[in-house]
Amino acid sequence: MALLKQYDGCLYVAVGDQILIHNYSGSCAPVKSVKLPEIIIPENLSVGQTEVLKREDKQIISLSVNKEYILATTQNKQVVLFDAKLQVIKNFVLNRAASKVRLGSNNDILIADKTGDAFVCEFNKDTPALVLGHLSMLLDILIEDKYIITCDRDEKIRVSHYPNCYNILSYCLGHKEFVTNIEIFNGLLVSASGDGTVRFWDYKSGRQIGIVNCNDFIKDKNVIEQFCLKMDQDNVEVRALPITDMQVHGNYVAVSLLGLNYIQIYSAVWSEDSLDVKHLQNVNFDSQLVNFSLRDRLIILTSDKLLCYECKGDKYEFQSDLNQFYDDNKELITKSSKDDFSVYYKRKFDNVQEYLERKKLRLEGGLNK
Structure with missing residues (x-):
């Protein structure tokens, strides 16, 4: 999947093994690009592991950007840190595949892997250190103040002291499906889930402050029903359309749901222990959503367009398209694969009936002897 960051x-667009940097405001060069360097193969790897690292397909699956650095992670476990001049600062390989990698506030590299472990690679060190583990796949990670917050496929959000991560402060429990995204929002923790809800938390106590069911603002309810029927054929019990991405900026929360051709925009105001959340608008577009990025501008990448919206008043209004940039890089963008969210759901298995049938056959066989 093509990734967007502002x-x-x-605008930073990760496509394949390249990062394209597009200036839409005059603050940087018109268009720049950087390709990931060759992987430095660690010593003492088996032949099979070495072959995996040498694969041509090095698609970037995680991208993080701040004032000083650009961080990219690929599906074959390569992690590359660039400085603002696009010079390589770090280039190393993870032991296991990552689900999310991001830059911390002090430029440490935070790594959530698919086996449930969380690592931190401090900026002045070359190798990540294991800090905590879950019993389920981690999907997001962040550090806020003196706490590290992680979320997983098993609906849990865990808040641990950092760096003494064995000391757990709280759990934020309430989601009914996997937790896809967590962010800090005006002092609160905000989370998004496969259950279709966005929840706001006092993360230090684990108390839920507020909840928004994004499925309530889906115009065509048949979309939800069709998705549930489709997942039922795969032995997955689903009641809502999942949130595929959530981003926050200022007092705004933007949410995308699986298969919908619009972004939902909410405002949230937290003051004096009171949370006021409102659905402001659905930002519509004609073609399939690929990805989006929310800052002062909302930039949306679809299957055939790159659209830019600007915040005016309390809504995002269409400003312009960036189709020249899209057309120049269309071949790269359209080649990128898409995330399969169905793998995060837990399958239901009924082996009791099969057991009863086998038992009946055994008993009948015994009676016939």
Whole structure:
């Protein structure tokens, strides 16, 4: 999947093994690009592991950007840190595949892997250190103040002291499906889930402050029903359309749901222990959503367009399209694969009936002897 990030008037687009940097405000060069360097193969790897690292398909699956650095992670476990001049600062390989990698506030590299472990690679060190583990796949990670917050496929959000991560402060429990995204929002923790809800938490106590069911603002309810029927054929019990991405900026929360051709925008105001959440608008577009990025501008990448919206008043209004940039890089963008969210759901298995049938056959066989 093509990934979008914005920072300081520039749009960063990760496609394949390249990062394209597009200036839409005049604050940086018109268009720049950087390709990931060759992988440095660690010593003492088996032949099979070495072959995996040498695969041509090095699609970037995680991208993080701040004022000083750009961090990219690929599906074959490569992690690359660039500085603002696009020079390589770090280039190493993870032991296991990552589900999310991001830059911390002090430029440490935070890594959530698919086996449930969380690592931190401090900026002045070359190798990540294991800090905590879950019993389920981790999907997001962040550090806020002196706490590290992680979420997983088993609906849990865990808040641990950092760096003494064995000391757990709280759990934020309430989601009914996997937790896809967590962010800090005006002092609260906000989370999004496969159950179709966005929840706000006092993460230090684990108390839920507020909840929004994004499925309530889906115009065509048949979309939800069709998705549930489809997942039922795969032995998955689903009641809602899942949230595929959630981003926050200022007082705004933007949410995308699986298969919908619009972004939901909410405002949330937290003051004096009171949370006021409102659905402001659905930002519609004609073609299939690929990805989006929310800052002062909302930039949406679809299957055939790149659209830019600007925040005016309390809504995002269409400003312009960036189709020249899209057309120049269309071949790269359309080649990128898409995330399969169905793998995060737990399958239901009924082996009792099969057991009863086998038992009946055994008993009948015994009676016939």
